[in-house]
Amino acid sequence: MNGFLEILSVGPAVTIQDLGRPGYARFGLSTGGAMDSYALAEGAALLGNQKHDAVLEMAGYGGKYRILDYPLWIALTGAAMQSSVDGRKVDWRCSLLLTPGQVLEVGSVIEGTPGGTYGYLHVAGGIRVEPEIGAMGTHLRAGVGGVDGKVLKAGTRLAIGPSDEDSDSKPPQKAMMLPDPEYLGRRNIRLLWGPQSERFSQRTRQRLLDETFALSHRRDRMAMRLHLEPDQPPFESLLTGLSDPVQDGDIQMTGDGVPAILVREHQPTGGYPRIATVITADHAAVAQLPTGEPFRFELVTLDQAIEALKIWRAQIHALAQAAQPVIRSPEDIDNLLDYNLIDGVISAGDQSL
Amino acid sequence: MPDPDYPTVIQAGDSGVMVLFGDSLDMSINNAAHAFDAALRVQNWTGVEEIAPAIRSVLVRYDPLRISADALKDKIIDLLSGRSWLEVEPDPNRRIWKLPAHYGEESGPDIESVARQLGKSIEATIEEHSQSKLTVLMLGFAPGCAYLGSLPKHWDLPRLDFVKPEVPPGSLSVAVRQTVLFATHIPTGWQTIARTPFLSFSRNTEPFFYLAPGDEITFEPIDLRTFKDLEREVQQGKQIVTPELPN
Numbered sequence A: 001m002n003g004f005l006e007i008l009s010v011g012p013a014v015t016i017q018d019l020g021r022p023g024y025a026r027f028g029l030s031t032g033g034a035m036d037s038y039a040l041a042e043g044a045a046l047l048g049n050q051k052h053d054a055v056l057e058m059a060g061y062g063g064k065y066r067i068l069d070y071p072l073w074i075a076l077t078g079a080a081m082q083s084s085v086d087g088r089k090v091d092w093r094c095s096l097l098l099t100p101g102q103v104l105e106v107g108s109v110i111e112g113t114p115g116g117t118y119g120y121l122h123v124a125g126g127i128r129v130e131p132e133i134g135a136m137g138t139h140l141r142a143g144v145g146g147v148d149g150k151v152l153k154a155g156t157r158l159a160i161g162p163s164d165e166d167s168d169s170k171p172p173q174k175a176m177m178l179p180d181p182e183y184l185g186r187r188n189i190r191l192l193w194g195p196q197s198e199r200f201s202q203r204t205r206q207r208l209l210d211e212t213f214a215l216s217h218r219r220d221r222m223a224m225r226l227h228l229e230p231d232q233p234p235f236e237s238l239l240t241g242l243s244d245p246v247q248d249g250d251i252q253m254t255g256d257g258v259p260a261i262l263v264r265e266h267q268p269t270g271g272y273p274r275i276a277t278v279i280t281a282d283h284a285a286v287a288q289l290p291t292g293e294p295f296r297f298e299l300v301t302l303d304q305a306i307e308a309l310k311i312w313r314a315q316i317h318a319l320a321q322a323a324q325p326v327i328r329s330p331e332d333i334d335n336l337l338d339y340n341l342i343d344g345v346i347s348a349g350d351q352s353l
Numbered sequence B: 001m002p003d004p005d006y007p008t009v010i011q012a013g014d015s016g017v018m019v020l021f022g023d024s025l026d027m028s029i030n031n032a033a034h035a036f037d038a039a040l041r042v043q044n045w046t047g048v049e050e051i052a053p054a055i056r057s058v059l060v061r062y063d064p065l066r067i068s069a070d071a072l073k074d075k076i077i078d079l080l081s082g083r084s085w086l087e088v089e090p091d092p093n094r095r096i097w098k099l100p101a102h103y104g105e106e107s108g109p110d111i112e113s114v115a116r117q118l119g120k121s122i123e124a125t126i127e128e129h130s131q132s133k134l135t136v137l138m139l140g141f142a143p144g145c146a147y148l149g150s151l152p153k154h155w156d157l158p159r160l161d162f163v164k165p166e167v168p169p170g171s172l173s174v175a176v177r178q179t180v181l182f183a184t185h186i187p188t189g190w191q192t193i194a195r196t197p198f199l200s201f202s203r204n205t206e207p208f209f210y211l212a213p214g215d216e217i218t219f220e221p222i223d224l225r226t227f228k229d230l231e232r233e234v235q236q237g238k239q240i241v242t243p244e245l246p247n
Helices: A037-047 A202-210 A280-288 A302-317 B027-041 B069-081 B111-118 B122-131 B224-235
Strands: A004-010 A014-017 A055-059 A061-068 A072-078 A081-085 A095-098 A103-109 A118-123 A157-160 A188-193 A214-219 A223-227 A250-253 A259-262 A274-278 A296-299 B008-011 B016-020 B048-053 B057-062 B096-103 B134-139 B146-149 B164-167 B171-175 B178-181 B186-188 B191-195 B216-221
Touching: A037 A072, A037 A118, A037 A280, A037 A302, A061 A081, A061 A118, A103 A118, A188 A280, A188 A302, A202 A274, A202 A296, A259 A274, A274 A280, A280 A302, B008 B069, B016 B069, B027 B048, B027 B057, B027 B069, B027 B134, B057 B069, B096 B122, B096 B224, B111 B122, B111 B191, B122 B191, B122 B216, B171 B186
Parallel strands: A188 A296, B096 B216
Antiparallel strands: A004 A061, A004 A157, A014 A055, A055 A061, A055 A118, A061 A103, A072 A095, A072 A118, A081 A103, A188 A274, A214 A223, A223 A259, A250 A259, A250 A274, B008 B016, B016 B057, B048 B057, B096 B191, B134 B146, B134 B216, B146 B178, B164 B186, B171 B178, B171 B191
């Protein structure tokens, strides 16, 4: 007995996502999956979902979603967006029980620090669609997964999991919250030189480390182009070589001399020279950079990259323990007098405690 | 002449090691990459997450918290030193496909232009292309998209100076002595000469992908009517071609 999530209206780039499809690069399909793996894990921790459960990834803008048939626990993670239920503000990184007929409205990313690009809507049990090539997540470039391999459209009714009867997902009992993570505010993106870095001149490589950049509007789940200011000339562009395998985080120098960071739906092979690779621990941070936000690249050693990955994984691993019961503030409670103020259930403190 | 710079093992990001076998599109280099890929895959080394070959290289993606870069590279160098990879014979168990292909007309709008560039009749162009024994050099760009090589030397055709916004799945396009077989709707700057009703991947049925790196391919010219019939069978979920193994 699971309900539905009905899409009343939707942003231009909302997709069903999960951990993607590792293992098929040899057949021409990159892994894909959620742009922000931390945000994916946050939702699982708040709702007691499995780590592979499918969610909605909302790039820049969410939409309006109505709950049908059964009450539904939801959680919102990733970049915080303007959001409300029946006109009442909803907090990010908190789980929340919605009742049938209620409408969740998710708008644009809240401006200011830290900002971000991708917000995630999780439902207890996960979104359920027919798996394709072993997963539910949408690979837009390949046209695989999700609903018809495409971005979601208004009018679609999404079924709610769990996808298998044996799932040991535990339905949540109470509202939980997680603290705001640090990576969303990261503005120094760490990188390593790669197999083709030495094809570039020392001067070109130094330039990548010395200048301040921003992501341009030409960004999607496949690649994110840098925006060069008028006083930033194009980079040295090299001849295309033989196609070699490509990885998430590779910084490719396209023919017009503008670097592009390759992300989840990158081509599995490519001949454009790649100047460097963003470390795995910063993949979510770079994906979440707000468009136009200044940032810099920072060269690290392989040991430092692996140390950073250890810390990153430990943070994700600790999310289930980090989730705390929500403490509600009095102004959010309709009938304050019904509550017993003595037993400490209610704190007058800030809701973000 | 063996190139003393190859094979070489290079760190690629914090979770990848790349093994390169040469710096040109050469069948012995491509074959070396496929042979080493096959050798790697049976090792089942702890921490290795994915092995992906391309035209002249193999990427080993690993979890650096389960195996260190140094330990992995030592194992790779050890495995490399066991054989002369550029001299290994093609895999005796490689699969051989004879794929039906409708040349020219709506399926291959650039056949006349290609024939003109080759200085051959359309018939002779079709005969030479279909009878060339091609190898899947790599799958890349998009799911199931196979790069097949190598055609005879005079097929070293340039890419178009524009990109066609989309060609349909099954299209066979040629350039630089290769044929690329698309499995999805794809933009291309190559010249499209034919279309096969065979689809190299299925989104619902395992093993999902039919062609593998190293497979051998020739084409069997068919007429438009046969193409339409086979296309219908594919849409109904039928497998219209099965590969053979070498004798």
